[in-house]
Structures are given as structure tokens and as C-alpha cells.
Amino acid sequence: MKAFTKTQYGGPEILQCTDEAKPQVKEGELLVQVCANSANPADWHILRGEPFFARFSFGLFKPKDKILGADFAGIVEAIGPKVEGYHIGDQVFGELLQGGAFAEYACAPAQMCAKIPEGSGFQEMAAVPIAGLTALQALTTHGKLKAGESILINGASGGVGHFMVQIAKAYGAKVTAVCSTKNVDFVQSLGADNVIAYDTENIHAHTAKYDLIVDTHGNLSFEDFNRMGHRGIIVGFTTLGHFMGVLLKKAFSTFSLGHFTAEANTQDLSILADLIHAKKVKPHIEKVYPYSEIPEAIAYIEKMHTRGKVVMVWDTMTIPSK
Numbered sequence: 001m002k003a004f005t006k007t008q009y010g011g012p013e014i015l016q017c018t019d020e021a022k023p024q025v026k027e028g029e030l031l032v033q034v035c036a037n038s039a040n041p042a043d044w045h046i047l048r049g050e051p052f053f054a055r056f057s058f059g060l061f062k063p064k065d066k067i068l069g070a071d072f073a074g075i076v077e078a079i080g081p082k083v084e085g086y087h088i089g090d091q092v093f094g095e096l097l098q099g100g101a102f103a104e105y106a107c108a109p110a111q112m113c114a115k116i117p118e119g120s121g122f123q124e125m126a127a128v129p130i131a132g133l134t135a136l137q138a139l140t141t142h143g144k145l146k147a148g149e150s151i152l153i154n155g156a157s158g159g160v161g162h163f164m165v166q167i168a169k170a171y172g173a174k175v176t177a178v179c180s181t182k183n184v185d186f187v188q189s190l191g192a193d194n195v196i197a198y199d200t201e202n203i204h205a206h207t208a209k210y211d212l213i214v215d216t217h218g219n220l221s222f223e224d225f226n227r228m229g230h231r232g233i234i235v236g237f238t239t240l241g242h243f244m245g246v247l248l249k250k251a252f253s254t255f256s257l258g259h260f261t262a263e264a265n266t267q268d269l270s271i272l273a274d275l276i277h278a279k280k281v282k283p284h285i286e287k288v289y290p291y292s293e294i295p296e297a298i299a300y301i302e303k304m305h306t307r308g309k310v311v312m313v314w315d316t317m318t319i320p321s322k
């Protein structure tokens with residue numbers, strides 16, 4: 001099978017399309033014929049081995065895992081022992097944070113997959129796993145958002161942010177979204193009640209107060225969280241130094257400020273699938289690349305100005321229509 005592989009750390013140019021053995025399904029896993037992937041900042045962090053401490057998980061001197069890629073959507077081709085609830089031919093989506101998704105076939109733990117809802121396609125659902133799970137878990141598991149609360153989302157137009165605006169609205173929150181001027185109309189179309197363009201208004205001098213502040217971009221200071229919020233969640237970070245500085249100040253304060261790494265699980269993926277099926281959430285796909293241009297897709301999202309998501313598609317000739 002074709003796969004996008006790496007044997008050293010580096011930029012998208014080191015990714016190669018190579019012939020690899022088709023993976024063998026193991027206990028608890030699904031073998032999936034991949035129809036579409038999406039690109040996430042995690043892909044280029046893992047590709048580059050940055051920040052450096054990530055290499056303790058992904059390989060100190062060179063990558064432990066050869067095939068890149070986390071988000072996928074496709075068709076179940078084989079089912080490992082002790083997997084229940086799936087059949088060959090099911091259309092599924094899921095996440096492989098250790099890699100392996102940028103390939104014609106991938107083996108994924110069944111508990112990190114869910115079924116594609118009726119009426120949705122592979123491209124749409126490949127856009128969901130990491131960004132959708134992060135948005136959902138920031139709001140619910142960690143942010144404890146309640147209906148009627150006010151939320152400020154800093155970085156509202158990207159992969160995580162555009163899901164977060166829609167999910168927060170679906171959960172009955174009043175949403176203030178922060179993005180660049182060029183994305184104001186987009187974020188309003190997602191349902192944001194108020195929009196702050198960070199390139200015309202200084203968010204670090206904004207004085208309104210919100211129940212919850214979620215920072216997906218990662219440039220808010222501890223003082224920003226404390227001034228604008230009753231509680232806060234950090235999702236992304238701009239520099240490690242800034243992130244550590246915010247956490248250090250939090251350690252000497254009673255302000256409720258959390259950070260987390262999103263976890264893939266069937267329950268949360270199914271919640272996202274239900275929200276999409278109910279048309280309360282719609283993945284926005286800015287660009288679609290053919291699989292042969294996966295390195296170009298990664299290079300594009302590295303600029304960190306994606307509107308919604310970037311998706312890559314495999315050979316659609318073999319994909320049955322839903």
C-alpha cells in the first residue's frame with residue numbers, strides 16, 4: 001500500500017510516498033481502507049519533532065513511527081478479535097495520534113473510532129477527529145460550560161475554533177469569537193454572537209468579563225485570563241516559554257485555569273457525529289488536496305491561518321457513495 005513516511009525529523013519536504021506492507025489487524029482494532037484524512041498542527045509537530053520534549057514520546061533521535069497522520073475516515077475492511085458493534089463495510093472515522101493514518105490502509109483501536117452518520121461523507125468526517133474532540137472536550141469535560149453562560153474563544157476561525165463556536169452555540173452559550181478581520185464574516189456565519197478582530201482591537205486590553213475563556217491560539221497572558229474570565233482553558237500555545245509563564249503564574253493563584261490534551265474515544269466522536277447529523281455543527285473544509293499532495297497540505301496548515309480544516313483524499317474510484 002502507499003503511505004507517507006518519515007525516517008528523520010524535518011519539514012514536509014522530508015515526507016515520502018513509499019510502498020509499505022498493509023497493516024495486520026490486532027485485538028481491539030479495525031483495519032480501515034482510508035478514503036480521506038485531515039491535517040492538524042499535531043502532524044507537523046510530530047514531523048518536525050517540535051517542541052523537543054515531544055521526542056520523548058515520538059523518538060529521541062529519529063521518529064519511532066514511520067507513517068505520519070492522525071485523522072482519517074474510511075471503510076472497515078477487517079475486524080480484530082474482541083471488537084463489538086462493527087461490521088465489514090461500515091463507514092467510520094477516527095484518530096491515530098501515534099501516526100499511521102496517511103496511508104491507503106490503517107489499523108485503529110475500535111475505541112478511537114465511531115460510525116459516520118447517515119448523510120455525511122468521508123471528507124467531511126475526516127475533518128472532525130482531533131479538532132472536533134478538542135473543541136468538545138475543552139467546552140464540556142474541562143470547561144464545564146453550561147447553557148446560558150458567556151464564552152470568549154480566542155482563535156475562533158481555525159480547525160478547533162470553528163468547531164468550538166458551533167458546539168458552544170449548540171450547547172446554549174453566548175459566544176464572543178476572536179479572529180482576524182478577514183474571518184469575521186466566516187465566524188459570524190458559524191453563529192458567533194459577537195466577534196472581535198484581533199488586528200483592529202487589542203484583545204490584551206479588552207475589559208468585558210466572560211464565564212469561560214478558551215484560548216486555542218495560545219497568546220493570552222495569565223493577566224488576560226484573570227481580567228476577562230471567571231475560569232479559563234488553554235488549548236494551544238504559541239511558544240513554550242509563554243505557556244510555561246502562564247502556568248507558573250496560575251500556580252500562585254486561585255484562578256481556575258486548565259490545560260489538557262484531547263483524548264480520542266468513541267463516545268465523544270459519536271456526540272460529534274450526532275451534532276453533525278442534527279445539522280448543529282458543520283465541518284468547514286477550506287481546501288481539499290489529493291493524497292499525492294499530503295506534504296503540500298501539511299506545509300499549508302503550518303502557517304496557522306487555516307479557515308476551518310484542510311482535507312486530503314485517497315483514490316475515490318473505489319469508494320461507494322453513501
Ligand SMILES: NC(=O)c1ccc[n+]([C@@H]2O[C@H](COP(=O)([O-])OP(=O)(O)OC[C@H]3O[C@@H](n4cnc5c(N)ncnc54)[C@H](OP(=O)(O)O)[C@@H]3O)[C@@H](O)[C@H]2O)c1
Pocket residue numbers: 040041042130131134154155156157158159160161178179180181183198216217218219234235236237260261262301303304305306307308
Ligand atoms: N490541547 C490539545 O489537545 C490540542 C488539540 C488540537 C490542537 N491543539 C493546538 O491548538 C492550536 C490550534 O489548532 P487548530 O487545529 O485550530 O489550528 P489552525 O487550524 O491552524 O487554526 C489556527 C487559528 O489561529 C488563529 N490565529 C492566528 N493568529 C491569531 C491571533 N493573534 N489571535 C487569535 N487567533 C489567531 C487563526 O485565525 P486567523 O487566520 O483569523 O488569524 C487560525 O484560524 C494549535 O496550537 C494546536 O497545536 C491542541
